[in-house]
Amino acid sequence: MDALASPVHDDGLRDAARRRLEELVRCETPSGDIDALERFAGLLESRWSDLGVRSVRTGTAGGPVLVGDLPGRGWGERLAPVLLITHADTVWPVGTLESRVRWRREDGLVRGPGIFDMKSGIVIIETVVGLLAAAGQPHPPLRIFVAPDEETGSAHSAPLLQEAAVGCAAGLGFESPHPDGAPKVGRFGSMRLRISVTGRAAHAALDPGLGISAIDELVDQLLVVRRLVEPYATGDQPVLLNVGRVEAEGKTNVVSARAVAEIGLRFARQDQEDDLLPRITGLHPVRHGAMVDIEVLSHRPPWASEPRDAALAARLFGGDAGRPARGSADTNMLAGSGLPLVDGLGARGAGAHADREHIVEESLWERVALLHHAFTDEHAWSGSA
Numbered sequence: 486m487d488a489l490a491s492p493v494h495d496d497g498l499r500d501a502a503r504r505r506l507e508e509l510v511r512c513e514t515p516s517g518d519i520d521a522l523e524r525f526a527g528l529l530e531s532r533w534s535d536l537g538v539r540s541v542r543t544g545t546a547g548g549p550v551l552v553g554d555l556p557g558r559g560w561g562e563r564l565a566p567v568l569l570i571t572h573a574d575t576v577w578p579v580g581t582l583e584s585r586v587r588w589r590r591e592d593g594l595v596r597g598p599g600i601f602d603m604k605s606g607i608v609i610i611e612t613v614v615g616l617l618a619a620a621g622q623p624h625p626p627l628r629i630f631v632a633p634d635e636e637t638g639s640a641h642s643a644p645l646l647q648e649a650a651v652g653c654a655a656g657l658g659f660e661s662p663h664p665d666g667a668p669k670v671g672r673f674g675s676m677r678l679r680i681s682v683t684g685r686a687a688h689a690a691l692d693p694g695l696g697i698s699a700i701d702e703l704v705d706q707l708l709v710v711r712r713l714v715e716p717y718a719t720g721d722q723p724v725l726l727n728v729g730r731v732e733a734e735g736k737t738n739v740v741s742a743r744a745v746a747e748i749g750l751r752f753a754r755q756d757q758e759d760d761l762l763p764r765i766t767g768l769h770p771v772r773h774g775a776m777v778d779i780e781v782l783s784h785r786p787p788w789a790s791e792p793r794d795a796a797l798a799a800r801l802f803g804g805d806a807g808r809p810a811r812g813s814a815d816t817n818m819l820a821g822s823g824l825p826l827v828d829g830l831g832a833r834g835a836g837a838h839a840d841r842e843h844i845v846e847e848s849l850w851e852r853v854a855l856l857h858h859a860f861t862d863e864h865a866w867s868g869s870a
Contacts (some may be wrong), residue, residue, distance in 0.1 A: 490617055493850040494584040497689075499824050502612045502849060503590075505532070509587060509604045510597035510692045512579060516636045518572040518843050522548035525573050529607070529631065536614045538629065547575065547641030548633025553651050555614055559623025560863050565654040567866070568627035568824075570815050571607050572635030575599030576838050585840050594834075601637045606659030607631070607832035612849075613856045624860040628653060634814055637764050638677055638783020650819050654866065655797055657709050658816040658827060658828030661837065663808065666848070669829035670807030671790030673725070673751040677782040678765065681705055685764060686735070686742040696740025700733045702775045703744040706768055710748065710863070713764055723754035724761065725811065735832070747782070755787050785813045788820035797825040830856065 494499060514525045526549045530540050538553040551573075559755040577598035582588060595605075610629060617624050630649050632642040639646070650656060657736045662668055687696030707728060717724035727749045735741030746838055750765075752758040766779045797807035807827060814827045832852060834844035859865055 492620070493612075493854045497547035497603075497622070498612065498616070499850065503595075503846075505611065506595065506600070506605060506608045507588060507597075507848075510600050511582060513577065513579045513598060514573050514575055515578050516576065516634055517547070518579065519548050521579060521594065522573055522597065526551050526631070526633075529573075530690045532611060533629075536611065538614065542654060543645060544643070545641040547637070547639075550633060550642050551629075552645070553629040553631075555617075555627040555629075557624060557626040558617075558621070558654050560868070561623050561625040564625040564866055565652055565754070566628040567592060567626060567860075568650055568656040569610050569629045569830075570632075570656055570658045570828075571610065571630065572603060572632040572815065573607075574633050575602065575604075576636050576638050580622070583690055593846055594843045595846050596629045596841075599843065601661055601832065601834040601842045601844050602837040603660055603831050604847060605834075609831065609849060609852045609856065610659065612853045613860065616853070617859050622861050623655065623863065625866045630815075632815055637673070638785065639815055639818060640783045644816070646815055646818050649821070650824055653824060654818060654825075655825045656819050656833055657801075657830050658814055658826070659831045660812075660814045660816075660828050661831045662829035662833060663810065664833070664835070665831050666835070666851075667805055668802055668827050669810040669816075669831070670794045670827055671809035672788040672797050672813050673753050673787045673811045674757070674779060674808075674817060675783075675813035676752070676762070677784075678748050678750065678797040679780045679782055680710075680748065680768075681778045681780070682744045682775060683778075684740065685744045685771075687740045689738045689740050690716045692731055693740065697742075697772055697774045698740050699744035699775070700735070700741040701744055702770060702772050703731070703733070703775070705771045706777060707746060707748075709768060709771075710765055713761060717757055717761065722757075724753070724757050725749075725751040726793035737752075750786050751813065753809075754789070758787065776778065788813075788817045788819050788826065791825075793825040794827060798827045800817075800865050801827060801855065827867040839849035
């Protein structure tokens with residue numbers, strides 16, 4: 486591909502993409518905020534209609550799932566669709582734009598809540614689709630999937646993603662690439678668990694012996710979990726454990742009756758999960774009279790890279806077959822489906838889930854050029870009919 490002749494060098498195209506990126510970032514979409522996610526879905530539907538993308542919105546308890554289909558053109562009419570996987574939700578509450586993570590463009594970087602994870606990926610897709618439509622170029626069918634609950638484990642959208650993947654030729658995830666821009670091929674699996682402890686309240690000075698401290702029990706249970714994980718926590722494929730939330734009721738003069746923790750586990754291999762999970766979900770109370778309940782909140786299986794995944798990455802990235810990532814994402818939900826998968830088609834940047842979240846603006850145009858070239862290359866998809 487002649488970089489100088491690439492349409493991504495058009496100033497008008499870049500200005501439009503920047504405006505669109507700001508519009509999407511300013512529509513704040515925290516996970517679980519159904520009204521905000523519905524507004525965002527409306528923004529996408531309006532733009533997609535102009536681009537010739539037919540969209541279907543499906544309501545779920547986690548928010549609206551949006552699936553858009555762009556028919557193939559020319560030689561692409563006979564091919565199976567390429568699935569483009571994105572999500573609308575972010576970890577940031579409404580109001581973040583006016584406080585912790587303000588919209589800014591400076592020194593080649595663009596900052597804003599959710600810009601890196603992953604609204605810039607949606608803008609990349611829309612820009613590529615716009616180029617294909619404007620030039621009338623042949624291309625395979627494209628199917629765009631937008632989840633509303635990726636940041637909380639995709640419990641509600643995962644079945645719809647798996648349904649959308651049926652009959653597709655490949656799946657491309659628009660999460661961020663590795664820091665050097667390399668694609669992600671293979672991912673750790675992830676699981677979110679809630680440990681709920683019920684004790685017995687009592688006066689901490691007058692009747693301490695009548696109480697059963699839910700807080701003390703929870704602390705001991707977390708230590709047990711850590712000991713279970715420790716043998717798996719070393720090497721190049723470690724199990725990762727994070728205690729993400731702890732809550733309890735009570736006061737300093739009251740023995741706590743209830744305490745809750747949510748933990749995150751990441752597994753490089755399925756056998757690690759198969760070995761550890763029954764032991765963790767089978768925890769028993771340390772204290773007589775305490776009750777411990779373990780609930781699986783969300784689950785993504787490990788995605789072990791297959792030769793077909795590396796081959797697809799190499800075709801897209803000029804020989805770079807990619808490498809695994811420790812983070813999990815919606816591409817995990819298609820592991821074992823037989824569909825060739827590559828993730829990391831989003832913009833380069835850093836600071837996901839942190840105040841320094843940003844993208845490298847130039848990487849937007851790099852990704853648009855890469856995908857525009859890939860989708861107009863008949864040989865890249867000749868085996869996907």
